[in-house]
Amino acid sequence: QYKFRDLTIEEMKNVNKIYPNFTFSINTYTFKDGSQKDLLNFSGTVPVKYGNSYNIPIHLWILDSHPFAPPICYLKPTMNMGIAVGKHVDAHGRIYLPYLQNWSHPKSTVIGLIKEMISKFEEELPLYSLSPLDAARQSELLSYIANITEGDTDMKSKSKICGGKYEGCFNKITVVGAGDLGIACVLAVAAKGAADKVVLLDLSEGAAKGGTMDLEIFALPNVEISKDFSASADSKVVILTVNSLGNAQTYLDVIQSNVDLFGGIIPAISHYSQNAVLLVASHPVEVMTYVSWKLSAFPQNRVIGVGASLDTERFQYILTNLLKAQLLAKDAWIVGEQGEDKVPAWTSCNLFANQTEAMTARNLREKVANRAMEVLKEKGQRSWSVGLSVADLTDSILRDKRKVHSVSTLAKGCCNINSEVFLSLPCILGTNGVIEMVKLEEDPLVQEKLQSCAGSIHDLQQQLKL
Incomplete structure (x- = not known):
């Protein structure tokens, strides 16, 4: 079930060489949402010097996306040990470290994690000795921790909402x-x-x-x-x-x-x-x-x-409110790349009595669009304005609004684009993201610009190390 099995096995071998006292096994881990998975895990002690020398018991769970996701780390105190809650350890013994937060394969390794763990524990010892009375009280907490990490979570303790669902x-x-x-x-x-x-x-x-x-x-x-x-x-x-x-x-x-x-x-x-x-x-x-x-x-x-969603909303607003071209605005979109290479496009082709009438209408539309683009280029992309656009997209997804937005989506197969690139295109959004891409009006100039954008993005992606 491990996506990168060979990398995981190789790393566990390296851990075993340096810490031969660790014991490895496969057990069921229960996540916060109650879902469970059988995961590789190991436990043992690490040496920590804090005045005297201590052997601190730890328990690490290796996720099935390892080494691209960090392990889940816990202390494993014995009955006569209490958890010293601090900036790196919570009341349940869960361990939090900068190394975990900044985990990035291949520079991050389990051995490097354990070394930082030892270093942080030497600054602030995570466990202390309990009196016999305190040890009895500790047993209840240890039982709770064991339930969390070994797949026996009490779901009744979770808050119930939405008619009994979690x-x-x-x-x-x-x-x-x-x-x-x-x-x-x-x-x-x-x-x-x-x-x-x-x-x-x-x-x-x-x-x-x-x-x-x-x-x-x-x-x-x-x-x-x-x-x-x-x-x-x-x-x-x-x-x-x-x-x-x-x-x-x-x-x-x-x-x-x-x-x-x-x-x-x-x-x-x-x-x-x-x-x-x-x-x-x-x-x-x-x-x-x-x-x-x-x-x-x-x-x-x-x-x-997020693509050109903000630019499109602005473009439509300028057409409607500044240029008084409401009929054009409802079918107007900004597509392609975010930034200087954005392209105005349309999603409907009105039927005209003859070719001359169609040409006149398109020339007028082009003039109005050019004026709108000039106004649009003066608008910057400030954090708060992008945030408002993001909130609008999120709202459409969560509420399953089936509203059309210009978002970055896989453009392969659109406008004769054959590469795996993402471009801003009008899409209907719902609970599962993109429900359907809305077809653009056939315009050779727009298609040419989109193909050019796709080509430059694809060339750039080819140079990246994924």
Whole structure:
């Protein structure tokens, strides 16, 4: 059942060489949503120096998407040990480390994880000795932890909603990335009111800063901030806003940094929310949507990019309200690439009495569209405006609105495009993402521009290391 079996076996062999006291087995792990999987796991002790020398018992579960998703780590205290809750350990013994949050294959390994675990435990010892009375009380907690990690979760303890169903029926969404765009998406989605719960997955290192800290201070209802991928479990929509902040020199290097970043995120996200729609807002959106599709192995309808959705809404608004061309606006779209290479297009071809009348109407439409494009080019893509657009897309998906949006979708087979590239095209969105692509009016110039966009994007993708 392991997707990368050979890589996993090889890594476990390396772990066994360095830590021969670890015992390996296959057991059932129960996730927060009650779903279960048989997973490879191992337990043993690691040496920690904290004044004296201690052997700290740990238990690691290896996910079936390993090595692209980090292990789930717990302490395994004996009856006479108490859990010292701290910044790296919670009351149930779950271990949280920067190494886990920043997990990225191939630089991240289980051996490297254990080394950081030892280092952090030497700064703050995670366990302490219990008195006999405390040890008796500890046994109840240990029993609870064992139930969580060994597949015997008491589902009665979960909150029931939606007529006896569990929280899987919630309209839950996760926003990955706590930068300006990520926070803007959280605020916009919360204001829209479509989601019952919004999780902001903050993958940055160190303590909460800036907007994340403000969100914690002012505590919006139904908004949770977490650094743990498992908090995203059972999301119906996962919005990706992260971008690499590395020191890349060339445009290709910048994109490759983002690809590497997604390599540590998408497998974990797709593991915890296997039926989610992935909505990509990271740059460049067409390429990163393609990368998300490849890394997740999700069907193409459930991986979309924000694409030209904001530009299209603005374009239609300009036509309707500034240029008073309401009849044109309802069939007007921005397609292709996000940015300078966006193309105005139309989804209906009106029937005219003769060719002259049709030519006159199209010339008029072209003039109006050119004026609208000039106004549109003056508009920037600020975080809050993109956030509003993302919230609108999310609302259409969660509420199954069957509304048409211009989003990045797999364009292969459209306009004689034969490569696997994502371009903005008008699509009907619903619960499962793209329901249907709306056919564009046949226009040789639009087709030529879309084919050119597809060619340049495909050439760029060929240079990336996935």
